[in-house]
Amino acid sequence: MASLMIGMDFYDTGVYLGLWAEEERGAKSFAVPGISDEEDGHIPLYVVPGNGEFYAGHEGIEYAIREHCNGVSVLYGRNVREKITVNMEEYDSTELLSGFMGAVLGAVKKHFGGASIARLCVTGTRMNDADEKRLKTAMEMLGLKPDQYAVINHANAYARYMLNQKEEDRKGRAAAIDFDALGAMIYSFVPYENRSGAPSHILSDDLSMMFKSDLSSSEKDSKEDEQIKAFENIVNTAISKNLPLARLLVTGKSVDNEKIKNVLKKYASENIRIFFGQNLYSLGACYMAVNETPKEKTIFDGETLHSISMEGYKDSLIDAVELIPAGTPLKNAKKEVQVILDGTNELVFHVLDMRNGNRNTYTFTPDDLHVRDNRTQRLEVKVFFLDKLTIVLKVRDIGFGNIYPATFRVWEQVIQL
Amino acid sequence: MGKVIFTKGNYSPNPYWLKNSKLSIRSAEELVFCIRKNPELCEDFLYDKELAAYISDELGLKETGSLLTDLIERDAPLKDLISVCFTSNDYLEKDEIEEFISELSKVERSEEWVRIRNKADSYLDHENYKNAVINYRNLTKEAENLKITTETLGDIYHNMGVAMLHTEGFLSAADCFREAYERNNREESMRDYLLALKFSGNDAEYRSALDIYGISEETTTWLNTAFFHTELEADAEPELFELEEAVKLLRSGKVNEFYAIINKMTGRLKEQYRKYNE
Structure with a gap:
C-alpha cells in the first residue's frame, strides 16, 4: 500500500496541496477530485458536518446545496476551543478544522487506492503560535502522531521550496511576494555561494497596509488603478533590495x-x-514532509546571522566552544556559562559571520580582578544578542566556595558587528 | 600557557559542608580543590553518601553521584573515589590527576602514625578540635609502640594543647604544653604553658612554674604584658559582661534570670551562625 507525503497550505480563502511524486523525485501540486478547483487545485475553506461525517471544499458546497443545510468557513484566528453552531449542532472550531482536514486527506487517500499518510506538513499564511497549536491539535484528532506531522510558517516553506530547486535555478536572490486579504509579505531567499553548505537567508517584509486585494464590484472601476499602482509599489520594493533579483515568484x-x-x-x-x-508554499511544505532536515541550513528573518564561540578547556581539549549558533531566534540568542581562570585573565570570543564566512576575535579582560590563588577565580559569563548586529558580554565574579567569597562584581562589553 | 576552564555541572545556591572540616562547596570544581588541598581529610568527607547525593541532585552530575554511591557501598579504596571526583570535570589535567594519585599512594605506604598525625593536624587547621584531640591522644598513648621520637612527641603534645584550649580548657591545655616542652624544649611550648596557667587563674602553679623552669625576667614581663592586653580585649567584649552577670545571678541562686540571659546569648549566636552560612 502506498504511503503519502503531503504538504498542505492554508490561505485565507482556501487550501492547496502538494504531493511527493516518488518517480519524479519531486513535489507536485495536486487537485483532489470533487473537492478542489480543477484548474489550480484550490480547495475552498468550507466544511459541512453531516451524518457523522465532514464534507470539505466543493464536495461540502455540493452537500450543503443537496441537503439544504449549512456549512462554515474554517478560518484562522479562532480560539482552540471556540464553539460554533452549524445546522443546530455545536462544534468547537478545532473539531471543524480537523473535520475539514480529515475530509480532504480522506479523499486523497481514496484517490490513491486507500494509501496511508506517512507524513503531513502544514503551512499557512501569517501563522502565529495559536494557529500552530490549533493545527497540531487538529492533526492529533485525526490520529496523526507527532513524528508524522509538522507545522511551519510560509518563510520556512519558501526556504524548503528554494532549497529543493536545481542549483542553476538557485543562483542569485529570489523574492516571493505572497498576497492575501491583509496585504503582501515579501520573502527574499539569498543563497550564499561562497561556501558549499552555506546558509541561505530569508528576509520578510510585511506590507499589510499597502495593498487591498479584494475589490467589491462597486470599487472595481474607481479603485482598480489604485490597486495596480499599489501592486507595482510592492513589486518594486521586492526588486529594489541591495542584492540584485534573479527570480520573482508571486502567489495569491x-x-x-x-x-x-x-x-x-x-x-x-x-x-x-x-x-x-498558487502552489509555492504547499510544495515547500511537501518538501518539509519528505525531509525534515535538509543539508543546507537556512537562517530566517529574526534569527542571528552570526555564531559566537568562546575559547576554553573542555573535555580535556582546548577548543572554541560554540555558545550561540547562527540561525538562533533572536529572543533565544543568549547563553550563560561558568569558567575558571587558569593562568590567564583573558576571555577570548570568536564571531563567525555566516553571510561571508568572516571570523573575528574579541578578547575581553576583566580589570581589577581580586587577587586570588590560581584556579580559584570563577566567573559567570553571559552572552546575548541585543539585536541582530549587537552582542553584549556580561561577566560576574561568583567567588570560589567559602574559600574565596564572591565579590559579585560585574563587567560588561558591547560588540558591534 | 594560560587557559579558561569550562565548568561542569551546576553551581548550587546551597553550599554543602564537607564532614569534619570547615570547608563548604557549591560545585564539582570546588570539591576537587578541597580534595587536593586536604588529602588527609578526604577519607572523612568522601565516604559520605549525602555528599554523593548532593553531587547528583544539586550539582546535576548524576553519573558521578551514582558512581560515588556505588563505591561507598562497596567500601572501595579512597583513590577510586578521588579519581571519580577528579574526572567529573576539567579542573585538573590528566597529568595532575596522575601525580596526585601517585602522591596519595606514597602517603598510604608511609607509617601509620605519620598519617594519623597529618590527619590530626588537618583537623586542627579546620578547627575540628574534638577529632584533633582524639587523634593526638591516641598517638601519645601509643608513642612507644609506634616508635615516635621524643621531639616529635613533644610537638604532638603541643598541638594537642592548642586543640584542648577549645575543648577542655586552660588547665588541660597547660598540662599538654608542659609535656610538650619537656620533650621538644621549644620556647613556644614553654610560653604557651605559662600563658595557659595564667589564664586558668592558677596563680600558685604559675609562680611555681616560673621558679622551676627558671624563667627570665624578660620572659615574665612579656607574659604579663600579653596577659594584660588579652584581658583588656576580653573586658571590652560586651558578651563577657553579659556572661559575668549571668554567673553572678547563678551564684546568688537566681536560676531563672541566669537562664534568661544564657538563652538570649545562645539565640544570638545561633542567628549569627545562620547568617554566616546563608
Whole structure:
C-alpha cells in the first residue's frame, strides 16, 4: 500500500496541496477530485458536518446545496476551543478544522487506492503560535502522531521550496511576494555561494497596509488603478533590495487576474524571471514532509546571522566552544556559562559571520580582578544578542566556595558587528 | 600557557559542608580543590553518601553521584573515589590527576602514625578540635609502640594543647604544653604553658612554674604584658559582661534570670551562625 507525503497550505480563502511524486523525485501540486478547483487545485475553506461525517471544499458546497443545510468557513484566528453552531449542532472550531482536514486527506487517500499518510506538513499564511497549536491539535484528532506531522510558517516553506530547486535555478536572490486579504509579505531567499553548505537567508517584509486585494464590484472601476499602482509599489520594493533579483515568484488568489499578470510581465527581463502560481508554499511544505532536515541550513528573518564561540578547556581539549549558533531566534540568542581562570585573565570570543564566512576575535579582560590563588577565580559569563548586529558580554565574579567569597562584581562589553 | 576552564555541572545556591572540616562547596570544581588541598581529610568527607547525593541532585552530575554511591557501598579504596571526583570535570589535567594519585599512594605506604598525625593536624587547621584531640591522644598513648621520637612527641603534645584550649580548657591545655616542652624544649611550648596557667587563674602553679623552669625576667614581663592586653580585649567584649552577670545571678541562686540571659546569648549566636552560612 502506498504511503503519502503531503504538504498542505492554508490561505485565507482556501487550501492547496502538494504531493511527493516518488518517480519524479519531486513535489507536485495536486487537485483532489470533487473537492478542489480543477484548474489550480484550490480547495475552498468550507466544511459541512453531516451524518457523522465532514464534507470539505466543493464536495461540502455540493452537500450543503443537496441537503439544504449549512456549512462554515474554517478560518484562522479562532480560539482552540471556540464553539460554533452549524445546522443546530455545536462544534468547537478545532473539531471543524480537523473535520475539514480529515475530509480532504480522506479523499486523497481514496484517490490513491486507500494509501496511508506517512507524513503531513502544514503551512499557512501569517501563522502565529495559536494557529500552530490549533493545527497540531487538529492533526492529533485525526490520529496523526507527532513524528508524522509538522507545522511551519510560509518563510520556512519558501526556504524548503528554494532549497529543493536545481542549483542553476538557485543562483542569485529570489523574492516571493505572497498576497492575501491583509496585504503582501515579501520573502527574499539569498543563497550564499561562497561556501558549499552555506546558509541561505530569508528576509520578510510585511506590507499589510499597502495593498487591498479584494475589490467589491462597486470599487472595481474607481479603485482598480489604485490597486495596480499599489501592486507595482510592492513589486518594486521586492526588486529594489541591495542584492540584485534573479527570480520573482508571486502567489495569491486575490491577484490572480489578467490585469495584474500583465503588469507583472513588464518586469520580466533577461535578468529577472517571473513566476505566478498558487502552489509555492504547499510544495515547500511537501518538501518539509519528505525531509525534515535538509543539508543546507537556512537562517530566517529574526534569527542571528552570526555564531559566537568562546575559547576554553573542555573535555580535556582546548577548543572554541560554540555558545550561540547562527540561525538562533533572536529572543533565544543568549547563553550563560561558568569558567575558571587558569593562568590567564583573558576571555577570548570568536564571531563567525555566516553571510561571508568572516571570523573575528574579541578578547575581553576583566580589570581589577581580586587577587586570588590560581584556579580559584570563577566567573559567570553571559552572552546575548541585543539585536541582530549587537552582542553584549556580561561577566560576574561568583567567588570560589567559602574559600574565596564572591565579590559579585560585574563587567560588561558591547560588540558591534 | 594560560587557559579558561569550562565548568561542569551546576553551581548550587546551597553550599554543602564537607564532614569534619570547615570547608563548604557549591560545585564539582570546588570539591576537587578541597580534595587536593586536604588529602588527609578526604577519607572523612568522601565516604559520605549525602555528599554523593548532593553531587547528583544539586550539582546535576548524576553519573558521578551514582558512581560515588556505588563505591561507598562497596567500601572501595579512597583513590577510586578521588579519581571519580577528579574526572567529573576539567579542573585538573590528566597529568595532575596522575601525580596526585601517585602522591596519595606514597602517603598510604608511609607509617601509620605519620598519617594519623597529618590527619590530626588537618583537623586542627579546620578547627575540628574534638577529632584533633582524639587523634593526638591516641598517638601519645601509643608513642612507644609506634616508635615516635621524643621531639616529635613533644610537638604532638603541643598541638594537642592548642586543640584542648577549645575543648577542655586552660588547665588541660597547660598540662599538654608542659609535656610538650619537656620533650621538644621549644620556647613556644614553654610560653604557651605559662600563658595557659595564667589564664586558668592558677596563680600558685604559675609562680611555681616560673621558679622551676627558671624563667627570665624578660620572659615574665612579656607574659604579663600579653596577659594584660588579652584581658583588656576580653573586658571590652560586651558578651563577657553579659556572661559575668549571668554567673553572678547563678551564684546568688537566681536560676531563672541566669537562664534568661544564657538563652538570649545562645539565640544570638545561633542567628549569627545562620547568617554566616546563608
